[in-house]
Amino acid sequence: MNSLKVYSVQEITRYIQDLIKNDPNLAFIWVRGEISELKVHSSGHMYFVLKDEAARLRGVMFRSRVRGLRFKPAAGMEIFVLGYIGLYERNGEYQIYAEEMLPSGPGELYVAFNELKSRLQAEGLFDVNKKRPIPPYPDKIAIVTSPTGAAIKDIITVSKRRFPPVELLIVPTLVQGKDAPEEIVKALRRADASGADVIILARGGGSAEELWCFNDERIARAIRTCVVPVVSAVGHETDYTIADFAADMRAPTPSAGAEMLVPDIRELMTSLNLYEQRLFYIMRRRIELMQERLQSIQNRRIFLRPKEMIDGMRMDLDRLQERKFRAIQGRIDLEKENLKAISEKLALLNPLSTLNRGYSVTYHFSSGELIRNIKQVMVGEIIEVMLTDGSIICKVNEKKVRDGIE
Amino acid sequence: MVLSKKKDKITFEEAFKGLEEVVNQLESGNLSLDESLKYFEEGISFLRTCRGRLQDAESKIEILISQEDGEFCQKPFDGDVIKEEQE
Incomplete structure (x- = not known):
């Protein structure tokens, strides 16, 4: 190369590109590393970074190859990639163009994540029946996040759009690095005590390493000890953290978290209007019904021709009185007949009538x-002999037994 | 029971639920006219509370700041300040 010549960026980039392309050592190689910053673009192409303790290598796999994969690559996995190294002109970056990808067993972080997840799960920390209900219309939302991050901006924008009078309290914390878990735990406690109805634990998207602090046992426990329900909104849709499993609800992103928690004011206005219509309709209907009933009562004969009704009742009364008299007279006649018959029977049975015929009755006096x-x-006793017109008091002089009677 | 509930400041959620219950009670048709009127008045008051909350045009966004004495206080949060800090 001529050292005096001035190259354009494109020219020198093309030159390097050719060097790489023509190097047989870079044309068909296997590279081993931990997959990270994995993104599947809407076009279907997959972008990722392969890394180990010392270095990073960008990579891309085109859609046609992604389709042929027999496993689902995930951040933190240790993989083998087969491909060639090329230079992507626009970024001035070399990268591996992957033809094939094989899992070589999970990476260390991946193992640690799964171990923690199963341990906390076995402990019951993620139990569905422990999830607290999310209030449908929170008055105040506490946001545990970085006050300078993308997450807080998204949440504020979405919340204000959906519900202009929203009340938010930002509880600032670190959201990455080794001190983050301790800070997040403290911030969660403060948020819990702030009088908010619900807490969002939020962080914008980042690499698996950046989100790693949310895979912390302390955070999971702090979430479960909160009195107020906690919604996790960490990273992108495909990122799952331990905090997500421990939370009462997971939102795929911070914006989505705000969408879920903050009610839409237009919907609320619509339901309020509907309720108002129903209220007035019921009352109007109720009053109309009462009026109809009143009208139908007013239309009855007693109110329309009261005299006619009273005359009718008077006649009824006369008729009843007549019937009553007839019934009583009949009863008296019957009783008289009965009495007469009984008197005659009695006269026949009266012992005194026997006395009339000359018989007498004797008593001890x-x-x-x-x-x-x-x-x-x-003998000597006083006795009384009753006759038809009076008695004779006698003294017994002697007793005689009638002949033939012993 | 909605009618017996007395509270200085009822939340939007309580008022909204109250309204819902009042309407359901009224629609059930099991109430006397006097009761209906009471429920109706209560429904209107819930409706006013809800509308009032929706019409508080200003949002309230605050941030919890730690002070020198170790206590925390809430201060209004201004997104612009943050922007400047980032730049």
Whole structure:
């Protein structure tokens, strides 16, 4: 190369591109590393970074190849990539163009994540029945996040758009790095005590490493000890963290979290209008019904021709009175007949009528006891003999047994 | 029971639920006219509370700041300030 010549960026880039392209050592190679910053673009192409302790290598796999994969690559996995190294002119970056990808067993972070997840799961920390209900119309939302991040901006924008009088309280914290978990735990406690109805734990998108602090046992426990429900909104749709599993609800992104929590004021206005219509309709209907009932009562005969009704009732009364008299007279006649019949029977049975025929009845004078035979009296006793017109008081001189009677 | 609930400041959620219940009660048709009127008045008051909350045009966005004495206080949060800090 001529050292005096001035190259354009494109020219020198093309030159390097050719060097790489023509190097047989870079044309068909296997590279091993941990996959990171994995993104599947809407076009279907997959972008990623392969890395190990010392270095990083960008990579891309085109849609046609992605389709042929027999496993689902995920951030943190250790993989083998087969492909060639090329230079992407626009970015001035070399990268591996992947033809094939094989899992070589999970990476260390991936193992640690799964271990923690199963341990907390076994402990019941993620139990569905422990999830607190999310209030449908929170008055105040606490946001645990970085005050300078993308997440807070998104949340504020979405919240204000959906519900202009929204009340938000930002509880600032670090959201990446080794001190982040401790800070997040403290911020969660402050948010819990702030009088908010619900808490969002939020962070914008980032690499798996940047989001790693949300895979912390302390955060999971802090979420579960909050009194107020906690919604996690960490990273992008495809990022799952331990905080997501521990939270009462997971939002795929911070914006989506705000969409879920903050009610849409237009919808609320519409339902309020509907309720208002229903309220007035019911009351109007109710009053109309009462009026109809009143009208139908007013239309009854008693109100329209009251005299006619009263005359009718008077006649009824007369008729009833007549019937009553007839019934009573009939009863008196019947009773008279009965009485007469009984008197006649009585006259026949009256013992005094026997006395008229000359018979008499004898009693002990002192006790009035009826004397039926001579054994009942003793000589010298006073007895009373009753006749038809009076009695004779006698003294017993002697007793005689009638002949033939012993 | 909605009618017996007395509270200085009821939340939007309580008022909204109250309204819902009042309308359902009224629509059930099991109330006397007097009761209906009471429920109706209560419904209107819930409706006013809800509308009032929706018409508070200003949002309230605050940030929890730690002070020198270690206590925390809430201060209005201004997104622009943050922007400047970032730049």
